[in-house]
Amino acid sequence: MGIDIAVRAPHQASLADDRGELIWSGHRFRTTATDLDHLWERLPAGSDPAQVTVVMEPTRNAWVPLAAWFRRKGATVVLVSAERSADLRAYYAKHTKSDRLDSVLLARLPMLHPEGLHPERGLGPGDPLRRATKLHSTLVKRRTTSLARLDALLEILGPDWHTALSGDLANTTPLRFLAAGYADPHTVKRVGRSRLVRFFHRHSRGAWGEPEADAIMTAAKATRQLWEDELDFADLAEDIAVEARLALTLTQEIKELDERIAILVTERDPAGIITSAPGVGAVTSAVILGRLGDIDRFTSLAGIRSFSGLVPSLDASGVSDRHGGPTKRGDALLREALFNSANQARRYDPTLAAKYHRLMVETGKHHNSALCHIATTLLTRIASCWKNQTPYELRDVDGRPVDRTEARAIINDRYQVPQHLRRARTTTTPNGTGRRSKESPSAPSPARQPQR
Known part of the structure; x- marks a missing residue:
């Protein structure tokens, strides 16, 4: 059964048999129990629910309740990316696009590309840990934006304010100070030194005071x-207070969300297998568990690496064979977490440090490119530990187990990238206009003086 999912309009479903012959098509229904029961009744009499495959696109979040309903009925639910179904539609009907045609193509897809169908067993955006990690990332980025805006507003008052607030606007004490409207210099003079000392002492629990x-x-x-x-x-102090109150609210929401995520991670990973990997902390482990989903659904470790989007693309034809940048086909939040974890893991795992050193020094890779390689290796090892339910173990390149102190000593002794090489491999040539050259790359050439 192929279903073209709509967000506001009715969905359309088509049914094909095991030979790809249409049984019926263009059935319109909405996401209600009554409509879904009526759709299920249209299956041929005596159909085994286990033999029914429902193919759909992951259209926003509208697919989540549909997939859950069909799974409860015993059917197999398969998600197909919109890009893949669009390519298939362009092959069959290049100049035609309709909901009915999309549902027909999805219904026939199991016969056309059976090896590309992977059952969807999770809840997707309905999974609480997946939602929580995405919300956590969103709130952190919003707070970062708010703090940057706050810093920019303080620059209007002058450079002394940044120094006076210790340059740490993420601290709740300066945020409370600014939220109270004390960014007005006249208000500060009227309040006086003694009241400021009491304010700082009370809100910082003694950490701030007279200085x-x-x-x-x-x-x-x-x-x-x-x-x-x-x-x-x-007026400026009021604008600053608004940003400070927003940053305080986001900070509190992030704190409460961290507590909820910690509970969810403990339920999913009571043995701490994910966090046993180097460079993987509480937040990163939650992202890996939430965004990667059921690791057991992958038939191979190569499939897990491909899902991350960190593997290089391949363009091969005849004697030509060229690898491009990362495919970035997977979850962006998972990719970000793995990349950041890889940068820390190479400092604690001798085998990862050796690989990073070889990629940087011998192969000539860029720092980010080397980290992508490390990230895929780290993900493969985390998945293997999860499948075997064994914690991550640090080892030397000869396979000998080492503790964290010995591992750091090995890395510092053998696998340090020279600073001049690191600087050369870390910075990239900007595409825009540099400070020394103010001429735009697309600027017209200066007119030549006529020769005399």
């Missing part, structure tokens, strides 16, 4: 002398 209050008083005085009466301090 910070003196720095704020000095910064406020410098701002008044710099601007005099030209700038509306009260």
Whole structure:
């Protein structure tokens, strides 16, 4: 059964037999129990639910309740990427696009490309850990944006404010100070040093006190002398307070979300197998578990590496064989977590450090390219540990088990990349206009002077 899923309009379903012959097509229905029961009744009499394969595209989140319903009925649910189904439609009907045609092509796909069908057993976006990790990433990025905006607004007051707040706006103490409207230099003068000391002491639990209050008083005085009466301090302080309150709210939401994620990870991985891998912390392990899904659904470790999108693309024809950059076909959040973990893991695992050293020094790889190789290796080992339910074990290149202290000593002694080589392999040539050359690459050439 092929289903073309719509978000607002009715879905369309078509049914084909094991030879690809259509039994019926163009059945319209919505995501309701009544419509789904009516659709299921249209199956041929005596059909075995285990022999029914439902093929659909993962259209936004509308596919999640449909997939769950069909799985409860005993059918096998297969998801096909929109790009693959579009390529198939272009092959059969290049100049025609309709919901009915899409459902017919999806219904016939099991006969056309059976080896490319992989059953979907999870809940996708319905999985709580998957949702939580995505929300965590979104909130962290929003807080980063808010803090950057806050830092930019403080620059209007002058450079002394950044120093007075210790340059750490992610700390809740300066955020509470700014949220209270104290970014107004006149307000700071009116409040006075003593009240500022009490404010800092109370909100920082004693970590901040007189030195910070003196720095704020000095910064406020410098701002008044710099601007005099030209700038509306009260209006700017209100804008800063809004950003500070937003950052405080996001910080609290992230803290509560971290606690919920920790509980979910403990339920999924009580033995701590994922976190036993080097470079994988609490947040990263949650991302790997949530975004990778059921690891057992992959038939091979190569399939897991391909799912990450970190493997290089291949363009081969005849005697030509060229590898490109990462395919980036998998989950972006999973790819980001693996990349960051790989950068830490190479500092603790001698085998990964040796591979990174070889890629950088001997092969001539760029730092990011080398980390992509390390990330796929790390993912393969994590998946193997999960399948075998054994923790990650650090080993030397000869296979001898080592502890973390000995591993760090081995890496520092053998696999340090020279700094000049690291700088050359870390930086990239910018495509835009540099500071020294203000001429745009597409600027017209200067006119030549006529020869005399």
